[in-house]
Amino acid sequence: MADPLLCVTGLYKNYLENVPVLKDVSFNIESGEYVAIMGHSGSGKSTLMNILGCLDTATAGHYYLEGRDTAALSSDELALLRNRLIGFVFQGFNLLPRSSILDNIALPLLYSGKSKVERREKATVMLTRVGLAQFGDRRPNQLSGGQQQRVAIARALVTDPKLILADEPTGNLDTQTGDEIMKIFQDLNEDQNITIILVTHEDDIAAHAKRLIRVVDGQIASDQAS
Numbered sequence: 001m002a003d004p005l006l007c008v009t010g011l012y013k014n015y016l017e018n019v020p021v022l023k024d025v026s027f028n029i030e031s032g033e034y035v036a037i038m039g040h041s042g043s044g045k046s047t048l049m050n051i052l053g054c055l056d057t058a059t060a061g062h063y064y065l066e067g068r069d070t071a072a073l074s075s076d077e078l079a080l081l082r083n084r085l086i087g088f089v090f091q092g093f094n095l096l097p098r099s100s101i102l103d104n105i106a107l108p109l110l111y112s113g114k115s116k117v118e119r120r121e122k123a124t125v126m127l128t129r130v131g132l133a134q135f136g137d138r139r140p141n142q143l144s145g146g147q148q149q150r151v152a153i154a155r156a157l158v159t160d161p162k163l164i165l166a167d168e169p170t171g172n173l174d175t176q177t178g179d180e181i182m183k184i185f186q187d188l189n190e191d192q193n194i195t196i197i198l199v200t201h202e203d204d205i206a207a208h209a210k211r212l213i214r215v216v217d218g219q220i221a222s223d224q225a226s
């Protein structure tokens with residue numbers, strides 16, 4: 001049988017010695033799943049997402065991505081894997097304020113070997129896909145919050161990732177705008193089979209996912225279809 005896309009076994013994370021923030025966390029996520037992660041502030045959700053995104057490493061336990069043990073990879077190899085497989089969407093959009101919208105979206109392609117023209121073409125396709133084709137020359141602060149988050153999604157998609165990691169992507173948005181963002185995620189999951197892992201505090205946002213993992217004090221308290 002094929003490896004799951006993600007396999008986490010017995011994962012621990014300590015920032016400070018002997019103070020585990022994640023404790024014996026284990027789960028698999030298959031390609032094409034749509035998973036919501038919920039839990040109180042400080043329960044370890046972002047810590048877990050950072051490890052799943054290869055932005056941080058575990059203190060103990062294993063994290064296999066496409067069957068590869070991430071602990072065995074160098075930081076260069078991790079960066080390559082991250083760039084090839086994963087797109088990130090954050091609560092605060094994290095766009096570069098001085099760069100145009102199009103340049104923001106093209107940024108993850110910088111190390112792809114594509115020419116500048118090809119990078120801008122791909123960025124334009126992604127910007128069009130999130131419905132903002134006419135805004136490519138603007139700066140981020142000239143867009144609304146919801147528009148900025150769509151730009152961030154376009155940036156996450158520009159490398160054709162298999163996996164989207166979204167940490168409270170609707171946390172700074174009103175309900176209607178948040179629903180529009182969720183519609184984009186749903187289409188990505190259903191039409192393109194992109195795996196989505198989404199952290200949220202809101203029940204109605206989590207309801208879009210097909211599986212719900214609850215984290216309590218650094219441990220998985222429940223993990224079930226939703």
Ligand SMILES: Nc1ncnc2c1ncn2[C@@H]1O[C@H](COP(=O)(O)OP(=O)(O)OP(=O)(O)O)[C@@H](O)[C@H]1O
Nearest residue numbers: 015016021039040041042043044045046047048201
């Ligand atoms: N770099 C760090 N150094 C030390 N402690 C940290 C660090 N990052 C997070 N922590 C601690 O780890 C715990 C989990 O933090 P984390 O950011 O994962 O929580 P969270 O579930 O994402 O919370 P929120 O819902 O508020 O975003 C918290 O107690 C936090 O203070």
Ligand SMILES: [Mg+2]
Nearest residue numbers: 045046047167
């Ligand atoms: Mg967090």
